[in-house]
Amino acid sequence: GIGNEKLRPYQQFMPNRHKFRVGGTGISGLAFADDTSGSYPEEFRDVAFLANPITSTINCVKIVRNLDGTITAEHLPDLLKSKDDWFRPVNIEFGPDGCLYIADWYNKIVSHNEVATTHPDRDKTHGRIWRIRHKSQKPRSIPNLYKASNKDLVTHLQSPSHWQKRAAAFQIADRQAKELVPTLTKLVTNTSVEKTARIHTLWALEGLDAYDQKTITTLLTDKDGDIRREAVRALETFKLSPDETAALLSPLITDKNVMVRSQIIRTLEFRGKANNKTIDILVSFCHPAAPNNNMGGGYEQNFERYLARRALERYPSELKAYLATAEAAKHPEEKRVWAQQALGKQAAGSFAQQWKTLSKKPLDKDTLVIVSGRSGDQSVQKLVQPYFANPKNAKHIAQIALKHAADAYAPAVGYPLAETAMTLVRSGKKEDIILGLQLARTYRITHLCPEFAKLISAAKDETLKREIIASLSHLPKGFAMQFLALVNDASNSKNVRIDALSALVQAQGDQSVLTVQKFLADHPADQSAIINALGNTTQGNHVLLILVASKKLTTADIPLAVAERINHLYKNDPAAKHIHQQVTAAHKKQLDKDVARIAKLEQQFATKSGNPTTGKILFSGMCLTCHVVGEEGNGIGPALDGSAKRDTNHLLTAIINPDAAAENAYILYRVIESSGIITEGLKSKQDKRGVSIAQQGGAITFIAKRTVKDQHHVGSSSFMPTGLISSMPDNTVIDILTYIRSLK
Structure with missing residues (x-):
């Protein structure tokens, strides 16, 4: 999605396809030489030309998606490398003449965020367009397809020029040249015709709404996977009944070409109508999560289960009816459980049946998200409690929950996870205790804080003490005495005492000013660390404001980041404004020196x-x-x-x-x-x-x-x-x- 966001929380990102990098921080254009002849020669087939404004180059990467989903990629020598540092290719396109056209921003400054928009080096008036012709190319005449006859458009569909094919298909559709249907039908099924010509012909037939079952059946059994994929996609356009659609697609659900399989799911989703037969096909793609996300196996399995669930979300009533049928029972339980997630919130009884299957395997992200979504139901909490409290599961559960907190968090999921956290804490092992504390802290399971406070007296390790303090700091007011004892215990490390002091300030607010003042006086070498620690809480920032106002600290002692926080938190306080003005002025003075x-x-x-x-x-x-x-x-x-x-x-x-x-x-x-x-x-x-x-x-x-x-x-x-x-x-x-x- 936009901004690299997932379209659904359960979607898997595609893994890295290769290890090489072309250089630069952004690519501003992509083009392939798609013409079958008369353009760039065969050696450039499947080569991506990349406009790279950062490095002033046109990069070349040969890239092929194989039938099993793996990708073969090779970083080739650059097509163009300019010695002119102002050469900034920001768009790239093959034209109707088969030549490569480059839009050159022509600017000394490489990107919009490098220097200020008012910088004098920003050129706002120049730009260039480059045309690159391969030395083997001969001049090509560009036909005006607006003036071409309908009969000639069929010839243009078979042109080696990709542009002519596309323009001809659009013209046929725009003109609704239905008299061409018999000719187009023969062309699209002729296996001796070049593949992209056949695909564009299919597009033209779609534009004419010229469905023919015999033709589509022929295309769906074609030896070429791209032809089969396009035929599957076209079924959405022709708007067949669910029964007809299912009959045509069922033989393809095990197709070796991964693009064909994923297109089946998309077609069923976007068709907008479903029945038991089409739902059955979608459920067949509700695979269990793959053990890895590697291209050529794991990724395709995960991608198909994502597409299937997304498609099923479009048909909740049809899915609910289907799941009650004998046909549904033929699918493995794990597939039915994944399909059921498309229904959203369900009754506890339905989840209880799912949990019998889910609890048989180690917890994964999807299962955690499912439990989280149902955790508001107390009967669900009771059902999953033994699993989450089991010492054999605890460490793995905590690791999964921490890794996927942003996707799995819900307030009520804290109840089963509290069982996991306490199981780890009670183990007595340092690493398990820390893991339990981190789990409780991340999911804000603050009702366990009294139990965590009991760990302080026996804790000897600095890391463990700091983890305990960090956990208690999310509910600080009940533990002021414990924090104060840690601050006053000289046997504790500097870091433990400073952490405890910051937590004490959270608990006591302004009442802790004298304690902070004394600690600063007793530890002058640690003043910077103390101020930075206090600056990480609202209460600490107010204490710092008081200390500066009472001249126990100076504005020179306050870092810029802390001064900005003080100013934001207490913007109506004249003392806060004074601190911010003084610190900002000092920072600007230093920055001016650095810029000079x-x-x-x-x-x-x-x-x-x-x-x-x-x-x-x-x-x-x-x-x-x-x-x-x-x-x-x-x-x-x-x-x-x-x-x-x-x-x-x-x-x-x-x-x-x-x-x-x-x-x-x-x-x-x-x-x-x-x-x-x-x-x-x-x-x-x-x-x-x-x-x-x-x-x-x-x-x-x-x-x-x-x-x-x-x-x-x-x-x-x-x-x-x-x-x-x-x-x-x-x-x-x-x-x-x-x-x-x-x-x-």
């Missing part, structure tokens, strides 16, 4: 190369926590492949001042929970269940909607922090630049 440094660094880089090996080490530790290059990195931010083509000034600007041209998709997002916890990062997903926030390093935090008090983008601030290289010496920056400019 760009010219110096640019000059040094032009005359002296750095050490790319050193640069790569620094780049990997600093940049790949968010960005990706090739197969390395976390992929939260844009890919940096193709940075060799980026202007040095623009590149330095993007690093030093990312807020200057932050793209909407990469604006910092803030979520404030009712407990006071503040989470900031990149919004990766949001729906009725909650919001997922991606953070540096690749971690994604799911926050349930019911706990969210406020959420918003943080002005125009980029997710990428400013000041990354403020303290770096020039030589170090040059090393990083040298490596970045090596990324093809």
